[in-house]
Amino acid sequence: MLEKLLSHCGSGFAVSAIALAAALSSVTPVSAQEAFHLDMPTNMSRNSYLGEMAQRMTDDIRLATxxxxxxxxxxxxxxxxxxxILNAVSTGAVPAAFTWTGFFGGTIPVGKYFAGTPFGPDTEVLASWIWEGGGLDILQKGFDPIGVQILPCAAQPRESGGYYNKEMDSLEAYQGMKIRMSGWGGEVLTKLGASVVALPGSEIYLAMERGRIDATEYASPLLDESxxxxxLAKYYYFPGWHQSTAWNSLIINQNTWNQFSDEQKAQVTLACRATVQRTMAETIPLQIDALNRMKADGDFEVRKFSPELIKQIHAVWLEVLAENRAKYPLIDEAHASLQEHVKRYAPWNELQALPAGLE
Structure with missing residues (x-):
């Protein structure tokens, strides 16, 4: 066939074709890579948006590899x-999991910083810091001692402020309240006199229905709806001061991760980043649609925390942050690194700022 092709080509093309054929004949076929079929427990319901997102991520990984x-x-x-989950992945009892690292703040304190930081910057800035500002390297330092590889794989926007059965008009409203809250937000509310309970999503409704908790936060309307x-609530409050961005991550036992080829590691990382892009692109437009469906199906009132209350909560948050920075060197390193990255955005945002009031 090559001879036939050459017979129809000029001499210059023929020389190039011969060279190409010689090069191709010298290529050694790449051996097949090892295949891995791995269980992946999650903290998500199969039929929720989070569960669907996690399943699409596994589809992307399957496609990429x-x-x-x-x-x-x-x-x-x-x-x-x-x-x-975390201990199971660390010990190799399960090879991987997809979850919110805030559940494991007691074991990996810096995980709280990445799971969702109160009063933090928006998702775009955080994503930039994680991959381009050194954030992921700091996070991995926290998981290295327990033999776990971590890959942030999905980003959710600022959460709602939670569901309550009384008006939240002062700090005193939190006194004695039994509330489901995870991560650093729970530490803030504990300082305000609340009794904080950490529950996975599947257990919250029953706990609230039976009076084990008085109030709860979980996520945003898109994720809360199902x-x-x-x-069960009279009031649905905004904004979610406790979590500016909620990150869900793929965690893999380090021994399992090390069995992946370099190409497979790159493919899994690429699929994770594609999931981040997808969640950033689709979740915001879907929030109000979900909220409107909830309004049509329930009898509750949407409220906003007052600016005065938010400022008072912020002051308590600064106390919690200072305590954590003093106690955990990696949290201190992460916070300093993020703040430096945020400063890099400021001059650009100032240059690009448009006048207020434009339509």
Whole structure:
């Protein structure tokens, strides 16, 4: 066939074709990469937006790796209880998991900083810091001692402020309240006299229905809708001061990760970043649609925390942050690094600022 091709070509092309043919004949075929079929427990319900997002991520990984890495999604509590996920991945009892690292702040304190920081910058800035500002390197330092590789794989926008059955008009309203709250937001409310309970999403409704908790936050309307917390509350408050961005991450046992080829590691990382892009692109436009459906199905009132209350809560947050920075060197390093990255945005934002009031 090559001879036939050359017979129809000029001499210059023929020389190039011969060279190409010689080069191709010298290429050594790449050996097939090892295939991995891995269980992946999560803290997510299969039929929720988060569960669907996690399943699409596994599809992307399967596609990127040509099926060589196949992660089997297990919903909240199906394979192991959510509080045991990190230890299970660390010990190799399960090879991987997809979860919110704020659940494990007691074991990996810096994980709280990445799970969702109160009064933090928006998702665009945080994503930039994680991949271009050294944030991921700091996060990985926290997980290295327990033999876990971490890949931030999905970003959710600022959460709602939560569901309450009384008006939240002062700091005193938190006194004695039993509230589901995770991460650093829980530490702030504990300082305000609340009794904070950390529960996975699947347990919140029943706990609120039976009076084990008086109030709850979980996520944003798009994620809250399927759990129907709004059926039990009089008020749905905004903004979610406690979590500017909620990151969900793929965590992989380090021994398993090290068995992946360099190409497979790059493919998994690429699929994770694609999931981040997808969640950033689709979640904001869907929030009000979800909120409107909730309003049509429930009897609750949407409220906003007053500016005065937000300022008072912020002051308490600064105390919590200072305590954590003093106690945990990696949190101190992460905070200093993020603030430096935020400063890099300021001059550009100033140059690009448009006058207020434009339509």
């Amino acid at each position: 040509g099926g060589d890495i196949d992660l089997k999604f297990h919903e909240d509590g199906e394979l192991i209880p959510v509080p045991e 759990h129907k917390f709004y059926k």
